[in-house]
Amino acid sequence: MTSEVETTRGRPETIxxxxxxxxxxxxxxxxxxxxxxxxxxxxVANPNIHWSVVRKNLFNSLILQGVRMTLELTVxxxxxxxxxxVVAAVMRLSRNPIVSxxxxxxxxxxxxxxxxxxxxxxxxxxxxxxxxxxxIPFGPHFDGADSNKVVTLFISGILALALNEGAYMSEIVxxxxxxxxxxxxxxxxxxxxxxxxxxxxVVLPQAMRVxxxxxxxxxxxxxKNTSLVSVAGLIDLLxxxxxxYYKNYRIVELLIVASIWYLAMTSAWQIVQxxxxxxxxxxxxxxxxLTPMQRARMxxxxxxHYQ
Amino acid sequence: MTAPLMVDAQQVHKSFGVNEVLKGIDFQVxxxxxxxxxxxxxxxxxxxxxxxxxxxxxxAGRLYVDGELVGYRQVGDKLxxxxxxxxxxxxxxxxxxxxHFNLFPHMTALGNIMExxxxxxxxxxxxVRARAMDLLAKVGLxxxxxxxxxxxxxxxxxxxxxxRALAMRxxxxxxxxxxxxxxxELVGDVLAVMRxxxxxxxxxxxxxxxxxxxxxVADTVVFMDGGVVVExxxxxxxxxxxxxxxxxxxxxxxx
Numbered sequence: 001m002t003s004e005v006e007t008t009r010g011r012p013e014t015i016x017x018x019x020x021x022x023x024x025x026x027x028x029x030x031x032x033x034x035x036x037x038x039x040x041x042x043x044v045a046n047p048n049i050h051w052s053v054v055r056k057n058l059f060n061s062l063i064l065q066g067v068r069m070t071l072e073l074t075v076x077x078x079x080x081x082x083x084x085x086v087v088a089a090v091m092r093l094s095r096n097p098i099v100s101x102x103x104x105x106x107x108x109x110x111x112x113x114x115x116x117x118x119x120x121x122x123x124x125x126x127x128x129x130x131x132x133x134x135x136i137p138f139g140p141h142f143d144g145a146d147s148n149k150v151v152t153l154f155i156s157g158i159l160a161l162a163l164n165e166g167a168y169m170s171e172i173v174x175x176x177x178x179x180x181x182x183x184x185x186x187x188x189x190x191x192x193x194x195x196x197x198x199x200x201x202v203v204l205p206q207a208m209r210v211x212x213x214x215x216x217x218x219x220x221x222x223x224k225n226t227s228l229v230s231v232a233g234l235i236d237l238l239x240x241x242x243x244x245y246y247k248n249y250r251i252v253e254l255l256i257v258a259s260i261w262y263l264a265m266t267s268a269w270q271i272v273q274x275x276x277x278x279x280x281x282x283x284x285x286x287x288x289x290l291t292p293m294q295r296a297r298m299x300x301x302x303x304x305h306y307q
Numbered sequence: 308m309t310a311p312l313m314v315d316a317q318q319v320h321k322s323f324g325v326n327e328v329l330k331g332i333d334f335q336v337x338x339x340x341x342x343x344x345x346x347x348x349x350x351x352x353x354x355x356x357x358x359x360x361x362x363x364x365x366x367a368g369r370l371y372v373d374g375e376l377v378g379y380r381q382v383g384d385k386l387x388x389x390x391x392x393x394x395x396x397x398x399x400x401x402x403x404x405x406x407h408f409n410l411f412p413h414m415t416a417l418g419n420i421m422e423x424x425x426x427x428x429x430x431x432x433x434x435v436r437a438r439a440m441d442l443l444a445k446v447g448l449x450x451x452x453x454x455x456x457x458x459x460x461x462x463x464x465x466x467x468x469x470x471r472a473l474a475m476r477x478x479x480x481x482x483x484x485x486x487x488x489x490x491x492e493l494v495g496d497v498l499a500v501m502r503x504x505x506x507x508x509x510x511x512x513x514x515x516x517x518x519x520x521x522x523x524v525a526d527t528v529v530f531m532d533g534g535v536v537v538e539x540x541x542x543x544x545x546x547x548x549x550x551x552x553x554x555x556x557x558x559x560x561x562x
């Protein structure tokens with residue numbers, strides 16, 4: 001009945017209400033702008049910060065070597081750490097109590113001691129294990145090598161970072177696995193998939209959506225934690241900056257150089273992460289958000305106007 | 308007996324901890340038969356269905372599918388648990404459709420259907436794709452092959468799930484309340500697909516609350532309550548003229 005009345009009246013006019021005013025937003029904008037300006041002025045016009053030193057050292061060869069070392073340590077440790085984490089997480093969820101116990105002890109130990117201690121430990125490895133050899137346990141061995149040559153400075157850095165990372169990653173991966181609905185495993189089993197196939201094809205790909213954001217955090221932390229290995233003499237980005245300022249005493253300038261590089265690397269990672277998340281989010285939302293490239297193309301197609 | 312039974316349950320018992328859910332189920336299904344399992348919730352019908360493809364382990368009794376023991380191998384008078392690979396291989400011959408569809412959300416409808424035939428049976432992709440497209444056409448979803456499960460309605464998802472199970476060319480299909488999670492107007496499409504399947508001669512065991520479907524399609528209706536089979540027979544007897552008071556009480560509530 002009411003609808004009949006409405007249709008005879010026709011469509012009511014579109015509402016054009018006066019929006020609520022937000023005067024405090026403008027106050028906040030002004031306050032923040034002043035603070036930012038003061039900070040920028042302090043940095044730029046400060047006679048004690050020599051920006052020419054920053055500029056000169058930004059692409060210093062030692063700094064570039066340090067960047068490379070930081071990147072290598074991060075990528076390799078993270079890759080090994082993720083593999084360890086997945087293996088430890090799957091072991092932890094195993095029905096075999098020994099297997100899950102081993103994984104539990106691994107996580108307990110490497111999460112429970114400081115990373116710095118673990119780094120020192122691996123650098124000192126060859127002082128208490130002199131030789132590494134293949135052979136029969138407690139029996140004769142076939143081929144061996146001096147552990148100083150096998151566990152180099154770089155390898156021990158990787159070992160320390162990767163083993164520590166693996167412990168944290170395993171908890172992240174485990175959270176991802178248990179977040180996947182039980183029905184998925186059942187459906188896969190009902191189709192005749194083995195437990196390993198189910199994990200690899202059905203559970204892990206879905207767990208990735210939960211795993212990736214905290215893993216992004218881990219990559220970020222790792223980029224910065226690599227600087228800890230400098231205590232043992234590996235020259236990463238921060239160590240390279242330190243080497244330079246020990247000579248020229250331009251501490252703040254070189255810390256700015258290092259920070260610029262760290263920010264550049266973490267920003268680059270953020271972009272990579274965005275695309276990884278997009279990939280694993282497929283099928284999860286009714287429509288995936290556009291990439292910046294797609295958005296730019298669409299904007300261009302519309303002649304530079306939204307809508 | 309002429310042909311071997313597709314499913315033969317003899318005094319099947321199943322407990323979860325101290326809670327005994329199945330208290331001695333005797334149950335036979337001949338090839339090509341369609342069985343509807345009715346009963347109040349908690350009566351053990353879904354649990355029994357899940358025992359048939361060994362998603363649940365039975366505690367006592369014997370359960371045979373197509374003449375072979377489910378989940379075990381008999382050597383002398385001792386039962387040996389089957390290794391995982393063997394259990395998995397036997398499951399490839401039994402299709403299952405779940406109440407909540409359980410499609411793999413990270414794969415398209417086509418991907419869902421192709422996954423098991425290619426990965427489990429190792430069949431060539433092109434053959435499987437052709438068969439999957441046929442199956443999608445059969446369930447009326449040929450145009451949604453590239454859609455992800457979340458882009459499909461519940462009824463569409465369930466029809467993809469049926470196609471996924473059929474792609475393995477099973478000799479037995481299990482349906483665990485396939486329409487209970489659907490909006491009422493979507494139930495009909497799913498039941499229509501199941502009706503076609505029954506007509507094609509597939510052996511089916513269907514746990515359902517759709518009395519109309521049971522009456523029309525089932526060869527045998529089995530009414531379960533409290534972990535036992537209370538009454539079974541053709542729908543004209545069990546549904547239209549129930550003998551047991553518990554069956555009468557249940558039917559008077561759902562009809």
